[in-house]
Amino acid sequence: MKLRINGKSIGYDGDPEQPLLWVLRDEVGLTGSKFGCGLGVCGACTVHVDGKAQRSCVTPVRSVEDREITTIEGLSKDASHAVQRAWIEEDVPQCGYCQAGQIMAVASLLRDNPNPSDDDIDRLHTNICRCGTYFRMRKAIHRAARYMREES
Amino acid sequence: MDGGSVSRREFLQVSMTAAGGLIVGLHLPRSLIAAEAADLNAFVRIEPDGATIIGISQPDMGQGMYSTLSMLIAEELDADWSRVSARQLPLMLARDADGNIAWAHVPQGAGGSTSVVDLYRPLREFGARARHLLLRAAAAEWQVPLTELATEPGAVVHASGKRRASYAELATAAALLEPDDELPPLKSPQDFRLIGKEFTAKGVTDIVTGKARFGIDVQEPGMRHAVIARCPFFDGRVKSFDDRETRKIDGVFDVVPLPGPEPGAPYSTLAPGVAVIADSTWAAIKGRDALKIEWNEGPHRDETTAAFDAACEAALDRGEGEIVRDDGDFNSAIAAALPVTRRYRLPYAHHATLEPQNCYADFQGDRCTVIGPLQMPSSGSRLIAELTGLDRLAIDIRMTRIGGGFGRRLSSDYAAEAVLVSKAAGVPVKVTWTREDDMAHDMLRPGGWHELTAALGADGRPTAWRHRVASPSKYYRRENATMWESEIYVDDLPAGLVENLRYEYFDMASGAWRGSWRAPAHTANAFAVQSFLDELAFEAGEDPLQYQLKLLGAPRELPYSGHGGPTWNPGRLAKVLQVAAEGAGWGRKLPEGEGLGLAGHFTFGGYAAWVAHVRVSGAGELSVLKLTGAVDCGLAVNPNGVRAQMEGGACDALSTALAEELTIDGGRHRETNFHQYRLMRINQAPRDIEVHIVQGHAEPAGLGEPPVPPLAPALTNAIFAATGKRIRRLPLADQLKRDA
Numbered sequence: 001m002k003l004r005i006n007g008k009s010i011g012y013d014g015d016p017e018q019p020l021l022w023v024l025r026d027e028v029g030l031t032g033s034k035f036g037c038g039l040g041v042c043g044a045c046t047v048h049v050d051g052k053a054q055r056s057c058v059t060p061v062r063s064v065e066d067r068e069i070t071t072i073e074g075l076s077k078d079a080s081h082a083v084q085r086a087w088i089e090e091d092v093p094q095c096g097y098c099q100a101g102q103i104m105a106v107a108s109l110l111r112d113n114p115n116p117s118d119d120d121i122d123r124l125h126t127n128i129c130r131c132g133t134y135f136r137m138r139k140a141i142h143r144a145a146r147y148m149r150e151e152s
Numbered sequence: 153m154d155g156g157s158v159s160r161r162e163f164l165q166v167s168m169t170a171a172g173g174l175i176v177g178l179h180l181p182r183s184l185i186a187a188e189a190a191d192l193n194a195f196v197r198i199e200p201d202g203a204t205i206i207g208i209s210q211p212d213m214g215q216g217m218y219s220t221l222s223m224l225i226a227e228e229l230d231a232d233w234s235r236v237s238a239r240q241l242p243l244m245l246a247r248d249a250d251g252n253i254a255w256a257h258v259p260q261g262a263g264g265s266t267s268v269v270d271l272y273r274p275l276r277e278f279g280a281r282a283r284h285l286l287l288r289a290a291a292a293e294w295q296v297p298l299t300e301l302a303t304e305p306g307a308v309v310h311a312s313g314k315r316r317a318s319y320a321e322l323a324t325a326a327a328l329l330e331p332d333d334e335l336p337p338l339k340s341p342q343d344f345r346l347i348g349k350e351f352t353a354k355g356v357t358d359i360v361t362g363k364a365r366f367g368i369d370v371q372e373p374g375m376r377h378a379v380i381a382r383c384p385f386f387d388g389r390v391k392s393f394d395d396r397e398t399r400k401i402d403g404v405f406d407v408v409p410l411p412g413p414e415p416g417a418p419y420s421t422l423a424p425g426v427a428v429i430a431d432s433t434w435a436a437i438k439g440r441d442a443l444k445i446e447w448n449e450g451p452h453r454d455e456t457t458a459a460f461d462a463a464c465e466a467a468l469d470r471g472e473g474e475i476v477r478d479d480g481d482f483n484s485a486i487a488a489a490l491p492v493t494r495r496y497r498l499p500y501a502h503h504a505t506l507e508p509q510n511c512y513a514d515f516q517g518d519r520c521t522v523i524g525p526l527q528m529p530s531s532g533s534r535l536i537a538e539l540t541g542l543d544r545l546a547i548d549i550r551m552t553r554i555g556g557g558f559g560r561r562l563s564s565d566y567a568a569e570a571v572l573v574s575k576a577a578g579v580p581v582k583v584t585w586t587r588e589d590d591m592a593h594d595m596l597r598p599g600g601w602h603e604l605t606a607a608l609g610a611d612g613r614p615t616a617w618r619h620r621v622a623s624p625s626k627y628y629r630r631e632n633a634t635m636w637e638s639e640i641y642v643d644d645l646p647a648g649l650v651e652n653l654r655y656e657y658f659d660m661a662s663g664a665w666r667g668s669w670r671a672p673a674h675t676a677n678a679f680a681v682q683s684f685l686d687e688l689a690f691e692a693g694e695d696p697l698q699y700q701l702k703l704l705g706a707p708r709e710l711p712y713s714g715h716g717g718p719t720w721n722p723g724r725l726a727k728v729l730q731v732a733a734e735g736a737g738w739g740r741k742l743p744e745g746e747g748l749g750l751a752g753h754f755t756f757g758g759y760a761a762w763v764a765h766v767r768v769s770g771a772g773e774l775s776v777l778k779l780t781g782a783v784d785c786g787l788a789v790n791p792n793g794v795r796a797q798m799e800g801g802a803c804d805a806l807s808t809a810l811a812e813e814l815t816i817d818g819g820r821h822r823e824t825n826f827h828q829y830r831l832m833r834i835n836q837a838p839r840d841i842e843v844h845i846v847q848g849h850a851e852p853a854g855l856g857e858p859p860v861p862p863l864a865p866a867l868t869n870a871i872f873a874a875t876g877k878r879i880r881r882l883p884l885a886d887q888l889k890r891d892a
Binding site for chain 2: 014015018019022025026027029030031032033034035036037038039041042044071072073075076079084087088089091092093094095096097098099100103118121122123125126127128129130131132133134135136137138
């Protein structure tokens, strides 16, 4: 089958049931998406499929054939996406392991909700950060929303 | 090496393990230096374009080492901070004159909140030595005395103001100088440009772009992937296994049995098992799913959390435990008074690092390479040497970024396991733990029960105090564990502050794997002590803040034999309590259903206090509206990093207090993944966290752990203030829920 990942076409002839996450990490060499739980609960593996956040650890690779897959490596060329900039400016990460998934989830959330309230964030953003960077993360989400509104 | 073809990497490996070889650049062939960057020592490299790359000796697991350690070196180097970046150094060991293995440069590892404390001076010295080499290079070049030279960020300047050379221009010449034996003078704190100032962290861009390399991301040539079916039962064994179906799976390369530690013996790995080695993680997982294994369920198969709780309570009911501390005459003092007694319960807690355990190992007979998220690379190297018989200098250990530690990676069992798999299968392997693997095998923070008893004098202050702890020790099955270690620390609060005081310990039996969890037993003890003080203040009809301040008294040094000793100062604890309380508007009138609660604690040299502001709805829905904290960790080298540790430590502790409990059933862990072991998400995190930094001492002290212990009691004290309901059992779970 053909996979479209970060704008490139890649052939894949392995197990169609293999989760997209392991294909990305072990076979394509894109290790920015992280393994956290394998159940779709923590969100560390979040990528975009046709622009929407999806948890790649529970996404069989057969289900994303011919769809546009974007990973953290493809979100921007140079950390210039509004969410990445906000993350740097608010100095969100601690250990950093969950942050690629957080950023991908937030980028998708803000596309659907350009001006989320705190309650919206509570309801819609469910990724786990074990270091507890949520306070700065919330500020970064609001900052990124502002940047995205200014850009559009 | 054959002439001229030495690779830079090979060269650096040699030079870094050579005793006393601080100036590795000295040994580089001239041609290589001219073409590439110059290493002024293992910690300072200056590129031809002026980029200054600081070597980070400690592993980073979120505690901000890349930033904070860079600041220490860059300060004395007088580097241009905007050009500074950080690179992780490998484990650097050397053989000393007596033939013993020693640190080549500095102690390496992260634990006990000691990185900045231990490295505050040595790293500044490396920076100062490198700066001095650059000054000497300029002096030689310009034919002027050193005394006429000074530095400004990234450059040497002459007193005349007419000559200036960037570090990049001077680096090659500096790297060829013989180092001075004499240490150049260090800056006075009032001249610091970087230390104590506000900067955002180094290395964030790599994280937000997915480029940062964690252990689980390691890909090396020829590497295979392994997962292990480990015996889930405490001290269980592999009775038999059948791998015929596994070997039929596409991509499976080999299946090897792994030994585990003997019951009661020190842990090398945590459990015996069967490793499946494959071409991909997925094939290894599928291969493992196809294994048929029969387990011997071991000697603890009847252990359950309910039975453990009952045993702890029964121990407390029976009476006296082992006496850990006995001041004055507790029994007489309590007999003459109306005692107040309360019990508190703490659950077993799991580390649940978001990056599950993993490690790469390539065992090659006479040497071995290990790459992974190693928090304690040196003890990892010792363990691997013991298991393989290799010389420790033949074990090349490289640290990646670490996706969370919280104490889990103080043990290097996962690295030892990877080496054993590589040795058995004869290939380089990366062993990856799935979340289920990680949940099933962890060195838990011991659970336990605490009983506190006090008598109050006429002024309300405690005149007698007894703290009994029934809990299994985290110190067990260790090679150097020649004595049992109590989970109650001999000098902890209120030791030295109450005349008649006893600490007693009941060492409970449990087969569960136990170990250090961020701020180890301080998290349990501070919950009990700070809750009890709040209860005593209520009994005495006093304000909890004033009650604590009266107990702590004036600033003075008291002996402290545990983490962060040899002394502690109750006045510094009083100060952080006051600052946090002031910041939170302590004493103000709050709407119905809201409350403020306060708690403080000393550990690892740091003093921290939190005030929690909570609201509890009529239905029992808890909202943590705001946390206001104060911390005194001496000199705050990196204030932004200090706030990050306070904010994160508070959320870690809040998450643990709200819902985290690892329960035991049938001699194994019951929770299997994050749907059952519930970590906090953003919806439960406080929307506001305010941190005040108090500097009570000129030198830095521990910080990674101090923020954690006082948070849970601040929370439950606030719940009491809001509702009148006292929470004495953690986690909170649904104890507040009422039918609406």
